[in-house]
Amino acid sequence: MPLTSSTVSGPSQTEAVKVAPEEAARRQAAHEAAAKTREAERKAAKARAEAKQKAAQAEAAKSHARMEAERSAAAKAEAARLEAAQDEAASPHQSSPAEALAAQAEVRRAAEAARREAARAEAARKSAQEEAAQKVALAEAARAEAARRKAQLESSQGGDARTQPQAPRTENVRPKPPAALPNIELIAKSEVPSAAARAPAPPAVAPASSQPAPASAGGAVVGSYALRENANALRDYYRSQKIRAVVEEVMANGRAMYRVRIWR
Numbered sequence: 001m002p003l004t005s006s007t008v009s010g011p012s013q014t015e016a017v018k019v020a021p022e023e024a025a026r027r028q029a030a031h032e033a034a035a036k037t038r039e040a041e042r043k044a045a046k047a048r049a050e051a052k053q054k055a056a057q058a059e060a061a062k063s064h065a066r067m068e069a070e071r072s073a074a075a076k077a078e079a080a081r082l083e084a085a086q087d088e089a090a091s092p093h094q095s096s097p098a099e100a101l102a103a104q105a106e107v108r109r110a111a112e113a114a115r116r117e118a119a120r121a122e123a124a125r126k127s128a129q130e131e132a133a134q135k136v137a138l139a140e141a142a143r144a145e146a147a148r149r150k151a152q153l154e155s156s157q158g159g160d161a162r163t164q165p166q167a168p169r170t171e172n173v174r175p176k177p178p179a180a181l182p183n184i185e186l187i188a189k190s191e192v193p194s195a196a197a198r199a200p201a202p203p204a205v206a207p208a209s210s211q212p213a214p215a216s217a218g219g220a221v222v223g224s225y226a227l228r229e230n231a232n233a234l235r236d237y238y239r240s241q242k243i244r245a246v247v248e249e250v251m252a253n254g255r256a257m258y259r260v261r262i263w264r
Helices: 005-089 097-163 166-173 191-197 228-240
Strands: 220-225 244-252 255-263
Touching: 005 097, 005 220, 005 228, 220 228, 228 244, 228 255
Parallel strands: none
Antiparallel strands: 220 255, 244 255
């Protein structure tokens, strides 16, 4: 049967109805992707700042540890020098026993003070080294987090760039309804009246009786398909948009057809 003007306009209107929600969904997806990208950029910048701060803290801790190590070495050297002086003061070469006792007591006090300072400096050195190690570990973790955020941001931006070229293809498909719906046989709405017009034909054909009016009258028929799977797909799409939709089985030219009717 040759296609009439309504046969061509039917698929075009159906495709337009399908494309409009797809355009809205694409715009919503683009908006969400842009929001996610901004959030990822913010988190990546925060991670980089934290990594820089942790690295600075680690360097400061290392400098403190080096300074404490130098103080510990100096305290140990001073303690060794005073101990040598104490041994020298205990030698019998002093002018008098009183001077020897006084010198020994002075050197002993100085040596004890030097040993305490050396012990304190050694403890400070170990504490500074532990703190420096912790700061370095935190800095490494912050750098790893910053690298992960950067990779996540680049992946997100790459995904957005790959999805952008898909929009023009939908625009190109819009003026070509047959290409947008492959393997789907569309039957114009005008075929149903033409079948009804042949109602006075011999009873053997009886197209009018083969197309009983559906119980769910009203609404609008948005597509007719030769395959039930195609009709179910269109029905499910409208239902996903919160639009009431059903599939009706009718007979046209002796073959079963499946119409999708919606109620807005």
